[in-house]
Amino acid sequence: MSDPCSFSAPNRCVTKHLNLSLRLDFDRHVIRGRVELTVEALEHRFSSLTLDTRDLKIISVKANGQASVFTTGPKHSFKGTPLDITLPIELSRGQHVIVEVTYETSPSATALQWLTPEQTAGKKQPYLFSQCQAHHCRSMIPCQDSPSIKHTYYAQVSVPKDLVAVMSAVRDGQDVDPQDSSRVVYRFRQSVPMPSYLIAIVVGALESREIGPRSRVWSEKEFVDKAAFEFSETEAMLKTAEDLAGPYVWGQYDILVLPPSFPYGGMENPCLTFATPTLLAGDKSLSNVIAHEISHSWTGNLVTNKTWEHFWLNEGHTVYLERMIGRSLESEQFRQFKAMGGWKDLQESVKTFGADNPLTNLVPSLEEVDPDDAFSSVPYEKGFALLYHLEELLGGPEVFMGFVKSYIQLFAYGSVTSEQWKEHLFTYFKDKVDVLNKVDWNAWMFTPGMPPVKPQYDTTLADACIALAQRWIKAEKSDLDSFKKSDVKVLSSHQLIEFLSLLLQEDPLPLTHVQKMQQVYDLNASMNAEIRFRWLRLCVRSRWEEAVPLALKMATEQGRMKFTRPLFREVFLFAKYRGEALSVFQAQRGAMHPVTSGLVAKDLQVDASNTSSL
Structure with missing residues (x-):
């Protein structure tokens, strides 16, 4: 299947690995980059590939070390610009080619926010953070910017020596930049395949504190001790999630608290969850946002929606898992209470969009629709409501959690559609197909407005x-x-x-x-x-x-x-x-x-x- 939000034809070839070299220029607000993409052909006589880009200046392209002809297509309103590369060789299916692109980002790259010192907590050093979800990675790296493509990555990042770099990957050491002694090169490796929207970078005057055997908090020094206190229960949440969903495969689970101007609540970048400082309540009462981001380590990061039309598979399951963590650490009544609040959020979203707006479908069509415009609490809370409804029909939370765990195991390291999810549901509950056949699937998935069934929550x-x-x-x-x-x-x-x-x-x-x-x-x-x-x-x-x-x-x-x-x-x-x-x-x-x-x-x-x- 194709991805309506990408030019990169994931059915023709897949990226298996990225090797990144990035040099950050805080004066010009650009990254000068080189990326080597290891690409596998999925068809015979494969001789050209297309990458997604947005506002990138492409300097040169090589394939297996040879200079390659490249052209850029017309600019699309939200998809950016296709980068068409002619390979000097023809590949057979299953063969690999290493494509190297040297490029520079634009100061207005949509994935990157360059903060002046006044926009930070410390007010002394500049700061950079990325936000690639849903389709903004292409403004930072030329890539196959589709959640259907998952790859490992290795990165080296050169920054001024007063600053610290972290990424959505395991830290792999640092050295003085051999080309400039006033700079430091930080190295990172991500050995678990993941989609491009989860590549993340932060550079600033960062400090860290250990908060568990596999967790640290990172932030400017103004927030670091508060954050260490607030998120001290992270390991307990991780263990609870592992009991529910299976082993945590990403190694490190760190939390990075961004400067106050960060516009979102949290982002589940692997090995490095991003969080807003507004979670620092002083009493750990808002740490359920961390339970949500931890849950994404399984639903979203390990099993990923194949296209943004199936975003509810990421978010509905993550809300379900987050509330199951709440149930384990608090009570079933607490889970029910949170679910009631979620239903209110869903009503609000449906009211804002309009009850007949197709973007309130659980599975919307995104043909020529910017995925950012489709973002709302619908995939989160309509998705949760469907899973909760199925839980009630099929035998309760323990029984249904068994299905969620087997869904994660079956599709781990891959990307999935709603149809594949539903097929597995029918296979797993093969003795309850008569119950599943009574569910109005069309009303739940492809009809706008509120769900066809209103759950009765414990009040x-x-x-x-x-x-x-x-x-x-x-x-x-x-x-x-x-x-x-x-x-x-x-x-x-x-x-x-x-x-x-x-x-x-x-x-x-x-x-x-x-x-x-x-x-x-x-x-x-x-x-x-x-x-x-x-x-x-x-x-x-x-x-x-x-x-x-x-x-x-x-x-x-x-x-x-x-x-x-x-x-x-x-x-x-x-x-x-x-x-x-x-x-x-x-x-x-x-x-x-x-x-x-x-x-x-x-x-x-x-x-x-x-x-x-x-």
């Missing part, structure tokens, strides 16, 4: 949140003295997040109510970003003027889009402070990630033409 942990939210919604002014600090003392931070989420679904509370809530619960003191984010939105909605500077401070001190965009929007909608929202944004945009500043500019209806960072 034990949610009941206390619902009851407290209802008390506040119904309270008259004269009832406010009935609220006590003990109301929230009995709630976990997860329940407190749910309580505030429920209030955000209702009409704004009277100002007297949120002021009383602060007086008795002191939510301003919370260090948990998820709690703080919802609380400040609630206050601004109730037109509490004292909350406006706190909301804008949170919107600009970190750049995770999940928080920054809604906080700016809330203040912008408070007519009296609209100008304040705009002036704070204009003052801070230089320190923001370009993706974030571009989207906030749209949210605040700022003219894009005067946007320096778009």
Whole structure:
């Protein structure tokens, strides 16, 4: 099958290994690179191959050491530019060729974010990080940029000697750069085959701390000790995941906490999970994001969706596994509670896209669709809902986890489609085919909107949140003295997040109510970003003027889009402070990630033409 998001014809040839030499130029914001691709022919008389590129300057191409003719095709809006290479020889099926491409990235490469010192926590050194998912690796390396192609890689990275480089691979030593004594070359090897979107690099003023027998945390020194405390349960999560899914094959499992401007929650790069500093709550309460990224070591990284149309295979199974880890470490009720929250996220996504939007299909068609535009909680939560529904039909969590484990074993080191997944499901449960035949597969996979079945989740942990939210919604002014600090003392931070989420679904509370809530619960003191984010939105909605500077401070001190965009929007909608929202944004945009500043500019209806960072 072909991949609608790639030019590289994975049915004609496959890349088996990449050998990378990268030299980072922080002054020009470019990487000068050389990549040697070991390519295997899948057809007879194979004499030309196409690689994916985006905004790369191609300097030279060789095949087996001989100069090769190459041409670049027309530029596509999101796929970039095909690089067509004519080989000097014809290969038979199964034969290999080593293709060497020398190139340079563009300063605006979509995979790379070059941060100025002011955008980092330390404010002294520049910083670079990559984000290749879904189809951005081609702006960093000419490659077969399709998740159907999995390869090993080896890399050498030359950086200024004050900086440290890490990659989604095992560290393999460092030396002074033989060509320039003011630089250091770091070496890496990844011996487990993986797709191109998981190649990742970070360079900055990094330190690390050991947090387990196979884990370290990496970050700027401002965050490193906090991160070591926050993620100290990583080994327990890894062991729990191994008990559920089988051995962890990647060797090292490190976590890298990025500067505050990192726009996402986490990214599951092998051997080196990326995490936002907003997870550093001080009480380990947001470490379930790490359980999610750990789960990807099996579902996504070991077994990969063949194309982005089958993204739910990565994310639905990962959410399922993450919640099974939660079940082991906490309780079944905790898993049910998290699943309820996920269903709410799914409703929100379906509402945002529109219930008849084909991008809300579990398996959407991405013919001429940018996979970034399709990204939402649908593959995560509609995928989880299908797996949970099957679990209920087929005999419960232990029975269904047996299937998930056998699916991982069968397809390990490969890439898979929804059809192959379904075939294995029918084979594994061959004595329950009559049950599986009653599932409305078309409604689940190829129909937009909410799933055909709404799971009934256990509400034990949610009941206390619902009851407290209802008390506040119904309270008259004269009832406010009935609220006590003990109301929230009995709630976990997860329940407190749910309580505030429920209030955000209702009409704004009277100002007297949120002021009383602060007086008795002191939510301003919370260090948990998820709690703080919802609380400040609630206050601004109730037109509490004292909350406006706190909301804008949170919107600009970190750049995770999940928080920054809604906080700016809330203040912008408070007519009296609209100008304040705009002036704070204009003052801070230089320190923001370009993706974030571009989207906030749209949210605040700022003219894009005067946007320096778009």
